Amino acid sequence: MLVSEKHGLTAEIESLAEKYGRTREALLPILQEIQMRHGYISEFAQQEIANFLDIHPVEVYGVVTFYAFLSRKPEGRYIVKLCQTIACDLADKEAIARAIERELNIKFGETTQDTKFTLQYINCMGMCDQGPAMLVNDDVYTHLTPHKAVEIIKSYK
Amino acid sequence: MPIMNDTIQFNVGEHRLALEKALKLTPQDIVMEIREAGLKGRGGAGFPTGTKWLLALSAVAEKKFVICNADEGEPGTFKDRVLLDEYTNLVIDGMTIGGYAIQATEGIIYLRGEYKYLLNKLERFLDEKRENNQLGNNILGTGFNFDIKIRLGSGAYVCGEETALIESLEGHRGEARNRPPFPVNTGFMGYPTIVNNVETFASAAIIISKGADWFKKIGISKSYGTKLVSISGDCKKPGVYEVPFGISIRDLLKMVEADEAKAVQVGGASGQCVPESQFDRKISFEDLSTGGSVMIFNKSRDMLHILKNFMEFFVEESCGQCSPCRIGNKKLLEGIELIEQGKCSYTYLNELIELGKSMQLASKCGLGQSSPNPFISILTNFENEVFSTK
């Protein structure tokens, strides 16, 4: 990371700490915003957050690793989260997964070379009556067919 | 899509004045009305709401909190999503009534990260309530102050457990706490806190709006009122339905036009798998208790595949804090893999079922206490299909 980028991140974290408060309860909202803006929470960011909240960095690390929606490694700009739980599974989420994998030429768990897309499975996302379902970042898509799923992916390209 | 048949008790138009009515009563009156109605927690655990509120009301503290558990993560449940989206007023009024009843001034909605797309709409709604003086300072001129903020989850099923949820709100890993102390005494930031499910708050508003006697006209002996059920799987009309407590599985299946059902999973992944021979059993706290998840499997489905999907879910979602759950779920999943390969002996199967029973007793929180349920119920009720013929 460049020095200027680091300064930028520090300033950003400082302003988030102002916004949410320099207390422990502010940790998750701060992490969520950094995750949303940068696609991950770097070691440097974890250190800085720990400094501002006056807690040990390992506490921050512990929280980041606990939650499925927080990550320590860079992810794609668009995170495709396909539901793998039973209602969507029975509605043939496999076919959706294969179609998307072929389209992007990566497997689930991977990120495209241009860092545009990351493919992930998630557990039941509360759309079981309309499966198969997926999220692309925060947007919900339901009643997927392989064809429809690919069209959705394309619309983000 | 709203609730498919919201005409029994959830008819929103009828409950507009719930908040106004509540604020004319004393907190004690409200708690008594809720107790009188026999309202039990709609999230699944079924703890009497009135008792919870009474304990929080009696607790002496400079601050108290109301938390709405909108971390609806049980596989097959989506009724809270519909409530938050389409019956927002009922939920918010229910929370405000809860705040008044226990004399709290702050409310928090813990919204699961998967529902983030509802966030803006909910924030706008809260603003509207503030403009209408139904939230904020001096609500409806009564001198009561109460406001609500929304906090997001980040993809952890275990945070649906109330103490894990509080840990998460406090900025920690969502690991369940030992109880006692209970949140009604030592909850969020150490203050007395009620944590209730979205539907429980809505039901509380309905009770205040219409009275305990009206509420109790529906349902059966210890399960009063109606339940929202989220129905998915093999049927023609999946969705959220309002049903009276005491409805049988058979009648549910008829309602959603599921003709070929061989099994119904009641209560989500952590619930019970009910075979056809038991379709006369009833949705109620006494018999088949559910937070609202009902999943239907037809005759073409492979029960072992379904069970495996559930156990993979628990292995992923276990917080890892206690060993019965952390290791037990892995062992059960490995057992399923052995069955798949035709390598599981009867003796070992029985050992696994015993292991499941130990997990139910020895796990620290609801996740590990209930995760063996599908394993035990599917292998007991479908032994022939799942085990004997492999």
Ligand code: SF4
């Ligand atoms: S039962 Fe499972 S989820 Fe609950 S505390 Fe133990 S390990 Fe964590």
Ligand code: FES
């Ligand atoms: S099982 Fe996929 S959304 Fe519930």
